[in-house]
Amino acid sequence: MTGDFVVMPPDLPAPAGPFSPEEQAAVYRAIFSRRDVRSQFTQRPLDDSTLMRLLTAAHHAPSVGFMQPWNFVVIRDLAVKARVQQAFAAANAEAETMFPEHRRPLYSSLKLEGITQAPVNLCITCDRTRGGAVVLGRTHAPEMDLYSTVCAVQNLWLAARAEGIGVGWVSIFHQKDLCQILNLPDHVVPVAYLCLGHVDELYSSPELQAKGWAERLSLQDLIYHDGWGQGAA
């Protein structure tokens, strides 16, 4: 074969099976007790070794064609955080006016970010050019690199829960503001702006549910079989 890649002898598959009941319970505990944190950050600093474990978890997300399109912009600088907080505040003022009048008092009472309160902010980005012009698995679905980056976010979020670190995803921004503040190149998309810090307590249900904004849907109603709208055979 010619070219810069050769077929390597594949790793032999390793034995794999279900985790122990205790390990399974830990994974489900992370999944079910993870929260989107806005108000519970303590002022305890987030040390570098913990942060590196979280970023390593993110870096082991699945990615289309093993593209690994993510970068991690770690923000501790107070001036940068302040600019991001201002960008949020401007967008959120616009957002409030979009809701029906009867919902605005509750909307405006909700705390939707902990940008300056959290010791660390983290922007996880997607480099849409990484891996070259043609990426395996992305030939027919160009959005797959963005989706891979979201998988990295969720890996980090669950690892953070296990470490006692709260994570809040702030999405009320004009994207161009974030790009400008963080000096992102044109080919790089800010997928997630996250606030991170130690937490001592968390809501026992999603905060928007606890505060009466929305209810959890019935899972059973969301399941179809073999085609949209179809029940089990």
Place this chain on the structure above:
Amino acid sequence: MTGDFVVMPPDLPAPAGPFSPEEQAAVYRAIFSRRDVRSQFTQRPLDDSTLMRLLTAAHHAPSVGFMQPWNFVVIRDLAVKARVQQAFAAANAEAETMFPEHRRPLYSSLKLEGITQAPVNLCITCDRTRGGAVVLGRTHAPEMDLYSTVCAVQNLWLAARAEGIGVGWVSIFHQKDLCQILNLPDHVVPVAYLCLGHVDELYSSPELQAKGWAERLSLQDLIYHDGWGQGAA
């Protein structure tokens, strides 16, 4: 206050902190040993209670504005799987021609799906209209519902690893083919088409790495501080 929502007394936050070292290890084990499975599915059926646990994990993903935009189309019907496999094969034949000539032999040697081999296929969709015209947190970032749905995929993937269930994400489709086969309405996007089944063994590194398609990037090279391209202060 008027309207159909009232401010409920919030749940009191519950104590939360780091998991035990054993629990943390279990969460990281799921993250680091999760694989994108194409070839390792056994023929052991996937029982309904296990599948429901996986779907429950997915349903507890974070979602913008607690929108929960996902549906789960569970596919066991052999005729539906066969049509999906044909849609994949047609797209994959197109995909192969897009790669530089020297990479095609390796590309065509890779098995990129287990659609008919896996006992269960699962399409996780995003209903872009759920939650009404204005969704909290989505006012400035309309893609957030798609990203929420990807978080559900990753929750399911990690829960599946803990249960000994392999998951493979197949993305080489013309989206319109999937929509047609599964009869999806126009406002519903197929975010992920997954193959699920019991596995006894998994690659110890990502299969595309094991087979010489791509290398893992250095995490350190992907981290910036306070702005794109900047090292630590």
